[in-house]
Amino acid sequence: MTEKQIKQIIVKESDISKPVSEDFFELKSIPFPKANSEGDVLFKVLWLSIDPYLKISRFGTNKPGEVGKGGGLVEVAESNNADYKEKEIYFYHSVPWQEYTVFSKELLTASPLRKIDLSSGIPVHHFAGFAGITGITAYLGLLKIGDPKEGETVLVSGASGATGSVVGQIAKIKGCRVVGICGGEQKVKWLKELDFDEVIDYKSVNNLSEALAKACPNGIDIYFDNVGGPTSDAVVPLLNNFGRIVVCGQISLYNYIGDPKAPAMQGPRHWMQLIYKNARIEGFGVARWRSEFPSAIKVLVQWFLEGKLKSKECVEEGIQNIPKAILNLFNGGNIGKQLV
Numbered sequence: 001m002t003e004k005q006i007k008q009i010i011v012k013e014s015d016i017s018k019p020v021s022e023d024f025f026e027l028k029s030i031p032f033p034k035a036n037s038e039g040d041v042l043f044k045v046l047w048l049s050i051d052p053y054l055k056i057s058r059f060g061t062n063k064p065g066e067v068g069k070g071g072g073l074v075e076v077a078e079s080n081n082a083d084y085k086e087k088e089i090y091f092y093h094s095v096p097w098q099e100y101t102v103f104s105k106e107l108l109t110a111s112p113l114r115k116i117d118l119s120s121g122i123p124v125h126h127f128a129g130f131a132g133i134t135g136i137t138a139y140l141g142l143l144k145i146g147d148p149k150e151g152e153t154v155l156v157s158g159a160s161g162a163t164g165s166v167v168g169q170i171a172k173i174k175g176c177r178v179v180g181i182c183g184g185e186q187k188v189k190w191l192k193e194l195d196f197d198e199v200i201d202y203k204s205v206n207n208l209s210e211a212l213a214k215a216c217p218n219g220i221d222i223y224f225d226n227v228g229g230p231t232s233d234a235v236v237p238l239l240n241n242f243g244r245i246v247v248c249g250q251i252s253l254y255n256y257i258g259d260p261k262a263p264a265m266q267g268p269r270h271w272m273q274l275i276y277k278n279a280r281i282e283g284f285g286v287a288r289w290r291s292e293f294p295s296a297i298k299v300l301v302q303w304f305l306e307g308k309l310k311s312k313e314c315v316e317e318g319i320q321n322i323p324k325a326i327l328n329l330f331n332g333g334n335i336g337k338q339l340v
Helices: 053-059 105-110 124-128 133-146 162-173 185-193 208-215 230-238 272-276 286-305 319-330
Strands: 005-011 025-031 041-048 069-079 089-096 100-103 153-157 177-182 198-201 220-225 239-247 280-283 313-315 337-339
Touching: 005 319, 025 319, 041 089, 041 124, 069 124, 089 100, 089 124, 124 337, 133 162, 133 220, 133 239, 133 286, 153 162, 153 230, 162 177, 162 185, 162 220, 162 286, 177 185, 177 208, 185 198, 198 208, 208 230, 220 230, 230 239, 230 272, 319 337
Parallel strands: 153 177, 153 220, 177 198, 220 239, 239 280, 313 337
Antiparallel strands: 005 025, 041 069, 041 100, 069 089
16 A cells, blocks of 8 residues: 655755745655654644745755745644644744645753744634734834834835735834835735835836935834845935934845855945944844744734735645745745745
């Protein structure tokens, strides 16, 4: 009798200086995993979060030929562990890219999964999006570092993406004037639906600096940076006194790591302005506020239920389409959250 198989995506490439391509990945079939030992739990992989950080934090640390991993939602299919009940759903930051996976008692003890509270009734996939790490990153990054005040101007790059679109909506909730930078007519349309005050399509303007000055006539108080590179160069001269730059991502640079002569890697060139503008720039990894995740999720879900927060997802069905989803993300094809 043929042994039951499941699909799995391995990462063949660990050289992150190379642009992401289909050659990074390989689809394999492996035997169906079994929870044979005491404390083991068999999980069904429900949703996978596809994010820009994967190239830096995952591909670069994987050994070629290892299964890919990333954040995702899993459901208990079979449990030999009293702490995990069948049908319960959890988020884990390092879910293998395969249809089912077994986590050992040792792993679950050392790195417990975060149980999802489904009492709100919102669709479960949102807990891999605005009510997951994406939304938590937007919420805590903006509020902790940006510290927005009513009436301030908040500029968001990568504004139509999973994090940027949530940042902009939170800034609006806080009474700010919000300007978004994105690329393409459909992304502009989405941000206008979210009530952004101004939207700049960087693909259609001849001079980004001039477009920013026009969209931000009173300067910029907070810049939430998801992009980096020349875009950030254009922003710094427009910062107001005591302006804040929140550095969340640098997706424009991820394909140029290892090539310091690439044009995108040459900036920034205006840091002197931070001195006389008393401005501040701070990067962050959201895990530093891990203890505040539950309270952040509670607020985000409540805003969604009240209609103050909207969500859009790009979804690819099936483990085999992980490469397609990743390429879509890095080619700028997604609007909102990219999921598998």
